[in-house]
Amino acid sequence: MDNLRCVAIDDDPLALALTKSYIEAIENLTLIQAFEDAIAAVEYLSRNTVDLLFLDVDMPEVSGIDLYHSLAVKPMVIFTTAHKGFAFEGFELNAIDYLLKPIDLPRFKKAVQKAIDFQRYKNQKDTDTPNEHLFVYSEYKLIKVEVxxxxxxxxxxxxxxxxxxxxxxxxxxxxxxxxxxxxxxxxxxxxxxxxxxxxxxxxxxxxxxxxxxxxxxxxxxxxxxxxxxxxxxx
The missing domain is CATH 2.40.50.1020 (LytTr DNA-binding domain)
Structure with missing residues (x-):
């Protein structure tokens, strides 16, 4: 499988720098762009195809939730937030995962592995190879189920x-x-x-x-x- 092309969006420079360092540390990911400016990110995503977004929920210009809703083509997304009690209820979002800041590398890798597995699963559906697992969304995140x-x-x-x-x-x-x-x-x-x-x-x-x-x-x-x-x- 080719590396997942990633874009990171976070208005906090330190949080964005951490996300970038984590992406660069994982072999199956390629960081294409990183944005502190949500509006610039939307413009970029309207003209470019990416596989995976790391998207902060809590941004001043536009929330990560609204930003994702606005995209005509929606790539896989991993949301990040600093608010432990953030209520995702009511948002029909097919997110790969939600990460609570401060994010440590093992938890980050676990979320990324879900995205990698899901990408492989989507690619496998076009072959005659029987699936050993399926993916469903539950509690607003992706769950891998062993058949x-x-x-x-x-x-x-x-x-x-x-x-x-x-x-x-x-x-x-x-x-x-x-x-x-x-x-x-x-x-x-x-x-x-x-x-x-x-x-x-x-x-x-x-x-x-x-x-x-x-x-x-x-x-x-x-x-x-x-x-x-x-x-x-x-």
């Missing part, structure tokens, strides 16, 4: 709950179909308008219900009754 850890998906109106084999759950704003389309078709089956199961996690089927490895019982609707015979032959 092998998914037990089942549950539709909750405009959201999908992704239930994992460690007992954890990830809630993402998406349709069930949108999430299914990201998963390997030979490993998952829809058994109900509200449920998709990982075939390997189904332990038994009786009375139109599937019992999963975590003990959960899910209904199998008439529309997906063919799953029972299919499961028997796996």
């Amino acid at each position: 092998k850890e998914i037990v089942y998906l549950e539709s909750m109106e405009d959201y999908v709950k992704i239930h994992l084999n460690n007992g954890k759950m990830i809630l993402t704003l998406a349709t069930l179909k949108k999430v299914i389309d990201k998963l390997p078709a030979d490993k998952f089956r829809r058994i109900h308008r509200s449920y998709v199961v990982a075939i390997k996690e189904v332990q038994s089927v009786a009375n139109r219900k599937a019992q999963l490895s975590n003990g959960v019982l899910l209904p199998i609707s008439d529309s997906y009754a063919s799953f029972v015979e299919e499961w028997k032959n796996t």
Whole structure:
């Protein structure tokens, strides 16, 4: 994979200098431009293509949130802020991550790795190689989900709950179909308008219900009754 072309935007010269030094210390990143002036950054981004923004939220001329909303073409973005209690609720932003200042290098590298993984994932979607993970947005940041850890998906109106084999759950704003389309078709089956199961996690089927490895019982609707015979032959 080619290096990610980066732009850093922060009105604080010291914070910007730190971000620049971190970018330059990471092999997979190339710093293209850095701006203290948000307006100049917007003009530059309107004429140039970049892969990743490091964008401060708290700028006087225009907030990082508004700046990002204004972009016609939105690259991946990692937001930074000095305010621990900053409320991202209400902003429908597909951010890779949010970093709280002062940012240390290990935390910075962790956020960058998410961006690298997501870029590889997007590139991989154009090949026939099956994905071992998928990416979803949850709590306004990007989450990497290992496909092998998914037990089942549950539709909750405009959201999908992704239930994992460690007992954890990830809630993402998406349709069930949108999430299914990201998963390997030979490993998952829809058994109900509200449920998709990982075939390997189904332990038994009786009375139109599937019992999963975590003990959960899910209904199998008439529309997906063919799953029972299919499961028997796996």
